[in-house]
Amino acid sequence: MPRASTQNACPALRRLPTRPSRMVQAVVSRLLPLLFRSQGLELSHREAAEGLARAFAAQQSGACNLLIAFRHPSTRDPVVMADLFWNQVPLAARRLKLQLPRPIQLRFLYDRGIPIWAGPVIGWLLQRSGGIAIHRGRLDRPALAQARGALAQGRYPLVVAPEGATNNLSGEMAPLEPGVAQLAFWAAEDLEKANDERPLEVLPIGIHYSWRHPNWIALQARLASLERHLGINCTDAGPDNPETTSRDRLIQIGMNLLKALEQLERLTPDPAQTFIERVEVYRLHGLAKAEAHFGLRAVGNLQERCRRIEQAAWDRIYRESVDQLPPLQRSLADWEAREADLQLTRMRLVEHFTSVSGHYISDRANFDRFAEMLLLVEEAIGWIEDKPWKGQPSLGPERVELRLGRALPVRPRLSQYRSNRREAMQLFMQDLEQALVAMMPDASRETATETGEL
Incomplete structure (x- = not known):
């Protein structure tokens, strides 16, 4: 991961507002296939795209609210997911003759530190793609309130990475952070208070990278x-x-x-x-x-x-x-x-x-x-x-496979959440973890522990 070398104190970090732009999204979506072609990255996502097309069609018709939880093994995941949502899902919807009344727009959480090490251009793109910047090291109430409101309102699916950060390993998963469960239960409570009967579902997405020709x-x-x-x-x-x-x-x-x-x-x-x-x-x-x-x-x-x-x-x-x-x-x-x-x-x-x-x-x-x-x-x-290692020769072109897991309904768990919040969140996270692990093609079926045994 790149880092900046700090020599002087800087002005305080300001909150980055979410400023979605359909024009920016349209331009980025057209550039993504060119980016993958230049990197030799082959995407495999037909079944995931079709499953998401059905889910987005239901969400846009007002039949459900969606929280999408994806594996996060690589810093390339955001662009891979963007191509899936913005390019492949609309194509799949047309194949399946499903109605998507609106272009697919999302709200997603991203680390406030990304624009620091990745640069202001990346920060600008994240803002205009629907990103909600969150400080991970403290209780960021404004960001959590915005994400909670978006999930409860339901117009845009909320996308999160439960692992919190990349571990650079497609075959094993880092421990999941409980924030995804908390957001889901908060939004489910908000729906009940508003007498909104729409179900709230969590959709797990697996991401697995591999080399196309072992060299x-x-x-x-x-x-x-x-x-x-x-x-x-x-x-x-x-x-x-x-x-x-x-x-x-x-x-x-x-x-x-x-x-x-x-x-x-x-x-x-x-x-x-x-x-x-x-x-x-x-x-x-x-x-x-x-x-x-x-x-x-x-x-x-x-x-x-x-x-x-x-x-x-x-x-x-x-x-x-x-x-x-x-x-x-x-x-x-x-x-x-x-x-x-x-x-x-x-x-x-x-x-x-x-x-x-x-x-x-x-x-x-x-x-x-x-x-x-x-x-x-x-x-x-x-x-x-303190300088990038230039690995040569190239290991060759890669493939990324995306899989869609079974939806996890949230509202049926509310009674348990009210009686024992900690237990309900733990059980929910265990179910989500199992769903994500099950989508790893060659996983050892073990998650990373706190012993560092990766």
């Missing part, structure tokens, strides 16, 4: 490049066992990366610890160090702790009335902003590196998983060295 030669060449960069003796891949050789080489590269990070953090590993245990120690140390800097309590899961660190860093980088500070106070604010940026970088690296381990590539030794782990390692090195 073991390119994979081995990039592994060799990493080994040279890290000073590891290269291992020649045997023609008969590229899976075993690639797995061993990736694990060795991960070990060398971990050793470098342990040296950076002055950590002395226990020789009896496994690789996974050492990753856990490194992760907890990095989070604790950032939390101590900001005076935060170490509570919650990995996602919650990372989001609080992120928000604390932003509070020191983006300040109210920073331009009105006296010179000395302004210099101190700049100093504090630089230190906050370093802690934010530490958190990002911890968050990213926990995906690098042997578990993911040992459970199912196939080209796709090796390639995903290779990209994670290259990106981690780019983070450490």
Whole structure:
């Protein structure tokens, strides 16, 4: 994930309003096929598009309200989903002779930090595509109220990624955040209070990336490049066992990366610890160090702790009335902003590196998983060295498959929600998690845990 290097304190972040534009949406929808063609990305979505066409036809006729929850393995997911909604669903509706009285418009939640690292143009496009910017590290009441209102009103489907952020792994899912369940129950309550009898349904969408033609030669060449960069003796891949050789080489590269990070953090590993245990120690140390800097309590899961660190860093980088500070106070604010940026970088690296381990590539030794782990390692090195890693040669063209799961009705769960909110939300999230996992073609049927065993 790209990041900005902060040298000075900046004016406070302002709320980004939602300013949907049909013209912008029309232009973007026409450009998306060209983008995919240039990237060699093949989309497979016929059944998902037809299922969504039926759902949108019902929603636009006033028969139901929709909350769409999609897997989020890649930063490319937003453009893939946009093509599905804006291009493929209307085509499917025409094939099925379904009436869509209005062009498909959506409301979706996105992280307020995206325009910071992706740039103002991306922020502008998100606003004009129906995006609702939300601060993930704090209770963002205005954004939640806007999303809740949109879902209850029902004119536009609300789209969310329950994982909260990408994990860059198509074969395993990160823990789901409870916000999607809370929004669903809030909106269901609002519908009841308004005597609105429309059902509220949650539609799960699975997204799975793979390489169309496994290129073991390119994979081995990039592994060799990493080994040279890290000073590891290269291992020649045997023609008969590229899976075993690639797995061993990736694990060795991960070990060398971990050793470098342990040296950076002055950590002395226990020789009896496994690789996974050492990753856990490194992760907890990095989070604790950032939390101590900001005076935060170490509570919650990995996602919650990372989001609080992120928000604390932003509070020191983006300040109210920073331009009105006296010179000395302004210099101190700049100093504090630089230190906050370093802690934010530490958190990002911890968050990213926990995906690098042997578990993911040992459970199912196939080209796709090796390639995903290779990209994670290259990106981690780019983070450490503060410059993008240019992986060559190309691993080849990719395919993305989209699947639509069974709709989860919300209103029948309201009585349970009123009697025991925590239990009702947990059960709902378990059902949603199962629906998303079931759509992963080669998933190990296990979700990521807080041990870092990805």
